[in-house]
Amino acid sequence: xxxxxxxxxxxxxxxxxxxxxxxxxxxxxxxxxxxxxxxxxxxxxxxxxxxxxxxxxxxxxxxxxxxxxxxxxxxxxxxxxxxxxxxxxxxxxxxxxxxxxxxxxxxxxxxxxxxxxxxxxxxxxxxxxxxxxxxxxxxxxxxxxxxxxxxxxxxxxxxxxxxxxxxxxxxxxxxxxxxxxxxxxxxxxxxxxxxxxxxxxxxxxxxxxxxxxxxxxxxxxxxxxxxxxxxxxxxxxxxxxxxxxxxxxxxxxxxxxxxxxxxxxxxxxxxxxxxxxxxxxxxxxxxxxxxxxxxxxxxxxxxxxxxxxxxxxxxxxxxxxxxxxxxxxxxxxxxxxxxxxxxxxxxxxx
Amino acid sequence: xxxxxxxxxxxxxxxxxxxxxxxxxxxxxxxxxxxxxxxxxxxxxxxxxxxxxxxxxxxxxxxxxxxxxxxxxxxxxxxxxxxxxxxxxxxxxxxxxxxxxxxxxxxxxxxxxxxxxxxxxxxxxxxxxxxxxxxxxxxxxxxxxxxxxxxxxxxxxxxxxxxxxxxxxxxxxxxxxxxxxxxxxxxxxxxxxxxxxxxxxxxxxxxxxxxxxxxxxxxxxxxxxxxxxxxxxxxxxxxxxxxxxxxxxxxxxxxxxxxxxxxxxxxxxxxxxxxxxxxxxxxxxxxxxxxxxxxxxxxxxxxxxxxxxxxxxxxxxxxxxxxxxxxxxxxxxxxxxxxxxxxxxxxxxx
Numbered sequence: 150x151x152x153x154x155x156x157x158x159x160x161x162x163x164x165x166x167x168x169x170x171x172x173x174x175x176x177x178x179x180x181x182x183x184x185x186x187x188x189x190x191x192x193x194x195x196x197x198x199x200x201x202x203x204x205x206x207x208x209x210x211x212x213x214x215x216x217x218x219x220x221x222x223x224x225x226x227x228x229x230x231x232x233x234x235x236x237x238x239x240x241x242x243x244x245x246x247x248x249x250x251x252x253x254x255x256x257x258x259x260x261x262x263x264x265x266x267x268x269x270x271x272x273x274x275x276x277x278x279x280x281x282x283x284x285x286x287x288x289x290x291x292x293x294x295x296x297x298x299x300x301x302x303x304x305x306x307x308x309x310x311x312x313x314x315x316x317x318x319x320x321x322x323x324x325x326x327x328x329x330x331x332x333x334x335x336x337x338x339x340x341x342x343x344x345x346x347x348x349x350x351x352x353x354x355x356x357x358x359x360x361x362x363x364x365x366x367x368x369x370x371x372x373x374x375x376x377x378x379x380x381x382x383x384x385x386x387x388x389x390x391x392x393x394x395x396x397x398x399x400x401x402x403x404x405x406x407x408x409x410x411x412x413x414x415x416x417x418x419x420x421x422x423x424x425x426x427x428x429x430x431x432x433x434x435x436x437x438x439x440x441x442x443x444x445x446x447x448x449x450x451x452x453x454x455x456x457x458x459x460x461x462x463x464x465x466x467x468x469x470x471x472x473x474x475x476x477x478x479x480x481x482x483x484x485x486x487x488x489x490x491x492x493x494x495x496x497x498x499x
Numbered sequence: 500x501x502x503x504x505x506x507x508x509x510x511x512x513x514x515x516x517x518x519x520x521x522x523x524x525x526x527x528x529x530x531x532x533x534x535x536x537x538x539x540x541x542x543x544x545x546x547x548x549x550x551x552x553x554x555x556x557x558x559x560x561x562x563x564x565x566x567x568x569x570x571x572x573x574x575x576x577x578x579x580x581x582x583x584x585x586x587x588x589x590x591x592x593x594x595x596x597x598x599x600x601x602x603x604x605x606x607x608x609x610x611x612x613x614x615x616x617x618x619x620x621x622x623x624x625x626x627x628x629x630x631x632x633x634x635x636x637x638x639x640x641x642x643x644x645x646x647x648x649x650x651x652x653x654x655x656x657x658x659x660x661x662x663x664x665x666x667x668x669x670x671x672x673x674x675x676x677x678x679x680x681x682x683x684x685x686x687x688x689x690x691x692x693x694x695x696x697x698x699x700x701x702x703x704x705x706x707x708x709x710x711x712x713x714x715x716x717x718x719x720x721x722x723x724x725x726x727x728x729x730x731x732x733x734x735x736x737x738x739x740x741x742x743x744x745x746x747x748x749x750x751x752x753x754x755x756x757x758x759x760x761x762x763x764x765x766x767x768x769x770x771x772x773x774x775x776x777x778x779x780x781x782x783x784x785x786x787x788x789x790x791x792x793x794x795x796x797x798x799x800x801x802x803x804x805x806x807x808x809x810x811x812x813x814x815x816x817x818x819x820x821x822x823x824x825x826x827x828x829x830x831x832x833x834x835x836x837x838x839x840x841x842x843x844x845x846x847x848x849x
Contacts, residue, residue: 338523451808458801
């Protein structure tokens with residue numbers, strides 16, 4: 150487990166943070182970074198600092214939907230060959246970055262799908278391409294939407310046949326907080342209620358996480374994935390203005406519910422996910438908390454609680470677990486366990 | 500994963516609670532219960548209610564050290580054939596219950612070693628007997644002492660060759676709380692401090708958990724495993740009296756430290772375990788809390804926290820996880836992953 154090579158698909162906020170964080174993990178070597186415009190491969194390990202400097206200001210949403218990238222100064226670059234990862238000296242343009250990644254798949258232990266804002270079936274379809282292309286390793290996503298899990302589960306036999314271990318929903322929520330709920334459930338013989346409530350302060354991190362903000366807005370009652378994708382940056386700013394910078398979310402469609410049901414912890418209907426986003430302050434508007442209520446074998450009712458320190462950023466809580474699950478997934482894959490695994494079934498490595 | 504057979508070795512508090520709790524788990528069928536006096540086998544599933552009634556008042560420590568059993572009325576039975584599990588109509592005396600379990604090993608997916616108070620190398624030596632006897636399944640313990648982990652790790656190749664997946668330290672602490680610490684660590688790139696502080700109220704559960712109390716007393720500065728084992732029940736009562744019923748423990752040798760180091764989370768020296776036992780109240784004297792402090796990739800210092808509800812009993816927090824890890828271990832074993840695994844590497848099933 151001391152030498153894991155991985156690729157990031159997408160060089161927006163999540164992809165870039167994964168590259169950055171991997172510098173702290175001796176066991177992980179990033180060997181490929183791709184977006185819709187280009188590819189960077191180096192099987193001795195990418196120069197992460199150069200890649201981060203070149204892609205600074207990338208907007209994850211734009212990388213996902215049209216590949217546009219903002220400059221470090223905040224201005225949006227014009228469309229052209231230096232967009233996205235191609236702005237790095239290690240990269241080159243590519244007509245089909247995904248196919249190129251598949252072609253090099255025998256040298257890539259794990260592929261992190263850092264593509265939060267494509268169509269909701271984009272990740273399943275991308276996985277199909279890898280399976281059909283002969284890839285046999287780990288694929289991991291940080292997707293949020295419950296409906297995608299079923300689409301992945303439907304492919305379980307296909308993944309197993311290909312030798313792919315697919316880790317789904319492996320960020321913060323779903324991900325770290327799903328695992329925390331599954332762990333907290335262990336005191337109980339019946340879980341009656343899982344309540345996940347997050348707080349995110351995103352002032353200085355706003356530029357780098359526009360895609361995530363857009364994805365969150367899609368959870369508001371007035372919007373959905375399709376309508377949120379068509380919003381301009383100005384319209385998103387206006388929505389944030391309308392809420393005085395602080396947007397509360399209730400009953401979000403986060404896959405924690407189906408992932409916990411899938412693991413047998415409770416019914417999906419017993420899981421509630423909500424949160425508060427403050428786009429004008431870095432301080433979290435509320436402490437991210439998971440509460441798991443259940444009945445013990447000896448008939449008591451109690452609540453176990455997991456809380457993230459307010460000083461941990463969303464990026465730390467998404468990307469740390471993602472790399473942890475990636476490590477755990479490679480371990481499973483090397484042991485010959487294939488198919489679809491969720492965070493409630495998998496203890497992330499460190 | 501819908502049909503797991505398991506054996507309990509030891510019918511004291513932990514073994515009995517494991518049997519009881521397994522009634523809430525459809526996937527788990529207890530097929531063997533053994534102690535030093537006898538064996539009960541039924542591969543269609545033991546009659547747990549009858550077994551629990553027959554062994555009520557068993558003192559886990561005495562089962563472990565001399566097999567004596569108290570009656571339901573609290574009086575200690577005389578030595579004889581109806582001691583321990585043999586008091587059940589499903590059981591019969593045995594000269595070598597462990598060998599009999601090994602002989603039936605091909606029908607037992609997992610063996611729970613519910614033997615907290617033997618010599619500290621008893622569990623490793625018992626595992627040797629299973630490996631040498633051709634057992635290939637899961638073995639799981641709820642041991643506490645750090646020093647035992649190394650003894651098990653030394654046997655990793657032996658276990659792998661035999662096809663044994665050994666899950667060590669899979670109760671509450673180490674176990675559930677170790678996993679919680681490993682999970683909480685995911686926000687950080689460096690963990691500087693893990694603090695585990697437990698509270699146990701043990702008035703009504705006292706009789707059933709004398710072995711655990713004895714084990715705890717061995718952690719007091721004035722005692723060790725050997726001297727604590729020689730204490731009479733009266734001497735233990737006197738120690739509790741001396742503390743007015745409430746005993747505080749600091750810097751306990753709980754294997755959370757080596758298990759977290761083994762998983763790469765932090766140095767063993769950065770882990771502190773302490774707790775408060777109130778032997779005169781069922782209410783916990785303090786809320787069981789895990790605090791994990793670390794540095795994020797973006798340079799912040801924060802503390803993530805996991806707390807068990809005060810209404811969860813020690814038994815719920817030890818035996819729930821033990822069965823959860825047992826399930827997860829069987830999954831690994833069936834996937835062909837052998838050797839030694841700790842709770843920081845394994846998400847318990849539910």
